[in-house]
Amino acid sequence: MITGFTQRLICSFMILGSFGLMAQVQVEDHWSPYDYPRTIPDGSKYHIIEKGDTLWDLAGRYLNDPLLWPQLYQANTYIKDPDLIYPGDPVFLDIGVVVTDESIQQTTDAGDGSSGEFAEMEEFGEGDGDGADGDTVAERTEETSFLDSSSEFVILPAGSRSDMECSTYLYETKSRKEKLPFDFKIMGGENRTARFYAHSDIVYLNKGKDFGVQSGQVYSLRRVIRPIYNPDPDQKRQFLGYSVDQVGKVKILAVQDTSATAMVMEGCSEGKAGDFLVPYEEEPIPLLTELPVIDRYQGFKTDGYGSILFTEDNYEAVASDNLVSVNLGVQQNVAPSDLFIVYRENPANQPKQGIILPQIYLGYGVVLKTGPNSSVIRIVESVKDILVGDRMVPLATAFDGRGSEGE
Numbered sequence: 001m002i003t004g005f006t007q008r009l010i011c012s013f014m015i016l017g018s019f020g021l022m023a024q025v026q027v028e029d030h031w032s033p034y035d036y037p038r039t040i041p042d043g044s045k046y047h048i049i050e051k052g053d054t055l056w057d058l059a060g061r062y063l064n065d066p067l068l069w070p071q072l073y074q075a076n077t078y079i080k081d082p083d084l085i086y087p088g089d090p091v092f093l094d095i096g097v098v099v100t101d102e103s104i105q106q107t108t109d110a111g112d113g114s115s116g117e118f119a120e121m122e123e124f125g126e127g128d129g130d131g132a133d134g135d136t137v138a139e140r141t142e143e144t145s146f147l148d149s150s151s152e153f154v155i156l157p158a159g160s161r162s163d164m165e166c167s168t169y170l171y172e173t174k175s176r177k178e179k180l181p182f183d184f185k186i187m188g189g190e191n192r193t194a195r196f197y198a199h200s201d202i203v204y205l206n207k208g209k210d211f212g213v214q215s216g217q218v219y220s221l222r223r224v225i226r227p228i229y230n231p232d233p234d235q236k237r238q239f240l241g242y243s244v245d246q247v248g249k250v251k252i253l254a255v256q257d258t259s260a261t262a263m264v265m266e267g268c269s270e271g272k273a274g275d276f277l278v279p280y281e282e283e284p285i286p287l288l289t290e291l292p293v294i295d296r297y298q299g300f301k302t303d304g305y306g307s308i309l310f311t312e313d314n315y316e317a318v319a320s321d322n323l324v325s326v327n328l329g330v331q332q333n334v335a336p337s338d339l340f341i342v343y344r345e346n347p348a349n350q351p352k353q354g355i356i357l358p359q360i361y362l363g364y365g366v367v368l369k370t371g372p373n374s375s376v377i378r379i380v381e382s383v384k385d386i387l388v389g390d391r392m393v394p395l396a397t398a399f400d401g402r403g404s405e406g407e
Contacts, residue, residue: 024040025040027048027090032086033179036089048089049089051212052279055082058091062093063093069082070330072092072095073330074095074330080173084278087212157287158378163285163323163378164285165220165283168244168325169243170243170244170371171242171243176227180224184207184276185276185277186204186205186276187205187206187273196270198270200263203250204262206258207259207260208260215252215254220249220279221248221249221250221264221277222275222277223245224243225243226243227241230309230327231389240374248268248271286368287337289337291380292339292395301399304393306327306328306391307326307390307391308342309327310324310388312324317386319385321379322386323376325374325376326377328392329372331372338367341363341398342361342379343390343392344362344391346359360384364379366378
């Protein structure tokens with residue numbers, strides 16, 4: 001059965017055929033913190049970013065569904081942060097097959113769905129085409145979650161609006177020497193002696209009309225917290241990037257040529273000088289469509305595991321309803337709403353002697369948002385304290401995609 005959301009994810013390149021389709025094109029030289037593609041390959045569908053563009057808006061304009069923005073993000077791997085895209089950079093629109101609800105209705109009305117274009121798409125979706133080596137995020141999003149005697153069917157928000165807009169995430173960089181592209185910042189406030197700025201406080205920003213800032217715009221206020229290293233003992237001290245906290249929002253009140261005046265809106269915590277701004281957009285809250293019943297003593301596979309990098313608010317230990325970040329993301333085929341088992345290596349393992357014991361089950365969580373190689377996960381259930389360095393593995397692969405009973 002095809003749901004409305006699935007319909008928006010099934011594909012046809014026809015919708016993209018009219019934009020940016022031409023012979024090889026040279027991208028005009030311009031400033032960007034990213035190593036953007038310098039040429040557009042023949043036959044590619046693309047868009048050159050303009051001031052005010054967001055991936056959300058581009059997905060709505062070209063793909064007829066703003067919820068497909070993660071697919072654009074995945075297709076443009078040079079973009080390090082989906083909230084930070086820059087004028088002049090190209091966005092490639094070739095993400096797969098996307099048709100409208102109307103075209104699906106026309107196809108299904110023409111017959112019983114066993115022939116024609118719709119039948120070909122079903123066959124491809126089952127891995128008989130070029131994607132047989134592994135499902136992409138888009139393909140997996142089309143699937144209904146596995147349901148058996150060990151799962152309870154639900155439709156619940158995976159988190160809250162606060163979880164989406166106040167969570168700390170990983171901004172990935174290759175080196176600590178790399179300059180961060182966070183140039184739009186709070187320089188100070190109306191109260192010269194105040195160190196922090198709360199709701200309704202006036203603050204002054206270092207960008208104005210020259211940066212495309214306009215009166216009435218709302219920006220997300222964020223703060224770089226600290227460098228993050230891989231806690232896995234096998235990759236100790238591998239630098240991954242910086243933890244970035246979402247502090248709140250500000251609204252632009254007045255704009256000058258090279259500066260702006262703004263008011264702090266409701267937020268997660270108080271702002272301060274040095275906090276940076278990115279255009280605000282309300283991210284959709286993923287849905288949780290199952291509450292699995294897991295036998296915590298049953299063994300499970302750990303292939304493709306990730307490690308917890310840090311916890312929200314740097315708690316030493318977390319439990320249910322807390323947020324953590326893990327080093328698995330879009331490049332590892334992770335999507336919002338995915339479920340993950342949280343576990344800890346069994347300290348009694350003796351691999352050199354061939355003694356491999358079941359891992360220690362700690363709980364499970366659901367993905368709220370993803371980056372290139374990281375995700376923010378809300379812990380849904382915990383049976384023990386969860387620590388930085390504990391591991392996570394996708395529930396679907398832990399039990400061969402057959403549910404927690406492995407049937």
